[in-house]
Amino acid sequence: MSELRLYDAMAREKRDFVPADPGRVTMYVCGxxxxxxxxxxxxxxxxxxxxLGRVLRHRFGANALVHARNITDVDDKIMAAAEREGVAPSAVASRYEAAYAEDAAALGVVPPTLAPRATEHIGQMIALIERLIAAGHAYEAAGHALFHVPSDPDYGVLSRRDREAMLAGARVEVAPYKRDPADFVLWKPSAPGVIGWESPWGRGRPGWHLECSAMIGAHLGETIDIHGGGIDLQFPHHENELAQSRCAHRGVPLARYWLxxxxLNMGEMAKMSKSLGNVATVPELLAAGHRGETIRLALLSAQYRQPLAWTEALLVQSKATLDRLYRAAGDAPSAEPDAGVLDALDDDLNTPLALARLAAIEDAGGIRASAALLGLLGGSADGWFQGGAEDAGAIEAAIVARLDARKRRDFAEADRIRADLAEHxxxxxxxxxxxxxxxx
RNA sequence: GGCCCGAUGGCGGAGUGGUGACGCAGAGGACUGCAAAUCCUCGCACGGGGGUUCGAUUCCCCCUCGGGCCUCCA
Known part of the structure; x- marks a missing residue:
């Protein structure tokens, strides 16, 4: 078996993946x-x-992975939506948390081991701030608690930002209560009537970066193996998270690998969406006739660090690829995954290469087992080809009628029946x- | 403006200092009453300009275009 190698943003290179404890691999992904x-x-x-979770479970054991993905259920945008609708923020949050879970499930995503919510960890967040203040890394000002960036000499190691350049390019006015322009909010005051919790700094709510640090500490430990998220989160979110956690934990690093x-490059879709006045959501794509598995394959058609051009054509192509794979896999039971597919995934999750090798596998059981690593081909071939069709009985009847016509060599009638079905x-x-x- | 990433055939997308995977689409053939599916064959693409090198798509520089970040966007 080849080594699993992952591109670590901290090291800026691919590194062999070695978990701290192979019996308990920890992964946290920003949700x-x-x-x-x-x-x-x-x-x-x-x-x-x-x-990645599937690859890790395959390698370290089905129960060896603890995969956490948070739900940020307190935030100014949630409050704004609640305000518009005249409902409680919790109502907005729970509605869209359910929608998110539904969409993820449609894409064949295995629910994470843990899905902690920010609002259920306010106590841990307050405790974390207190530790940071006690250690001289944070301070209170005007009802806020703020992280003092200059107190952390290692601040910026992840995103490698140049402090001066950052300040020069700042587009946002610096709040007057900040000791340093780079300081960021750990806790901010809530006006009467809006969501908030009592704290040593008055009634308020947590800053964005804090929850991840608190929940990682509460559920996974001081240092986790893998921390993941979108590239946009590298700065400031992950940088700040890292700084908070490291400073609260005596310099212990937050994660061993940052991914x-x-x-997605939404060029064409964005144009399409714009004219419709919305964006391409999973339910919209499903309503347009695309299946969840098709969307999933499309999302895996580029290596995860690369930009991926998201187009209607990509979905059409992904569907055709699945047709072929399901046909090749048939009803074979899952066997052993293909070494070539495993090798491709071991190389920083090279899914396009894995897909290429999947297409070359001869044995149907191997196709199924290998596809399972990608979360594909989970269903039966019959389900893929015939599932969801209405009125199977009528189709069967039409087939019988066509066979009868063919026996009479009445090909005009036979073709008419076939064309009629094709229209449906x-x-x-x-x-x-x-x-x-x-x-x- | 600063920092970072990307640019490969009709489309998606691997990969590499020395004859450029794979998939989808397309063309031709076999098969079929005709199709579909399947099988065989084919198309000969590395943004532009310099440089290093015996040789660059691959390394370096510049340019163009696209994307991300620059305090709460996956």
Whole structure:
């Protein structure tokens, strides 16, 4: 077996993946702020780290992985949405948390081991701030608690930001109560009537970066193996998270490997969406006739760090690829995964190469087992080709009528029946064992 | 403006200092009443300009274009 190698943003190179404890591999991926329906791009990390989870379980054992993905359920955008709708922020949060789970499930994502919510860890967050203040890394000012960036000589190691350049390019006015322009909020005051919790610094709510540090500490430990998220989160979110945790934990690093997925390039879709006044969400894509597994394959068609051009054509192509794979896999039970596919995934999750090798596998059981590492081909071939079609009985009847016509050599009638079915999205195939049908 | 990443055939996308995977689409053939599926064959692409080198798509520099970040966007 080859070594699993992952590109670590901290080292800026691929490194052999060696967990601190092979019996308990810990992975934390930044999850959604639940203020609205997430679009497909939001699910790239979800699918990518789901594949990584599958690879890790294959390598270290089915129960060896602890995979946490947070839900940010307190945030100004949630409050704004609640305000608009005249409902409680918790109502907005729980609605979109459910929607997120539903969309992720449609893409074949295994629910993470843990899905902690920010609002359920306020106590831990307050305790973390107190530790930071006691250690001289944070201070209180005007009802806020702030992290003092100059107190941390290692600040910036992850994103390698040049402090001067950062300040020069700052687009946002510096709040007057900050001791240093780079200081960031750990806790901020809540006005009466809006969501908030009592704290040593008055009634308020946590800053964005704090929850991840607190929940990682509470559920996974001081140092985790893998920390993941979108490339946009590298700075400031992960940098700040890292600084908070390291400073609160005597300099112990927060994560051993930092992974960031690239963005979907929404060029064409964005244009399409713009004219429709919305963005491409999973339910919209499903309603347009694309299946979750098709969307999943499309999301895996580029290596996760690369940008991926997201287009309608990509979905059409992904569907055709699945047709072929399901046909090749048939009803074979899962066997052993292919070494070539494993090697490709071991090389920093090279999913396009894995897909290429998957296409070359001869043995059906090997196809299924290998596809399972990618979270594909989870269903039966019949389910893929015929599932969801309405009125299978009528289709069967039409097939019988067509066979009868063919026996009479009335090919005009036979072709008319076939064309009629095709108009309803049903394709016929005359094989050696008789005529079968499938959805277009 | 600063920092960072990307640019490969019609499309998606691997990979590499020395004859450029794979998939989808397309073309031709076999098969079929005709199709579909399957099998065989084919298309000969590394953004532009310099440089290093015996040789660059691969390394270096510049340019162009696209994307990300620059305090709460996956």
């Amino acid at each position: 959604p702020t639940v203020y609205g329906r997430a679009h497909v791009g939001n699910f790239r990390p979800e699918v990518v780290f789901d594949v 960031h997925n690239g963005f 999205g049903i394709l016929l195939e005359d094989g050696a064992g008789g005529t079968t049908w499938r959805r277009a």
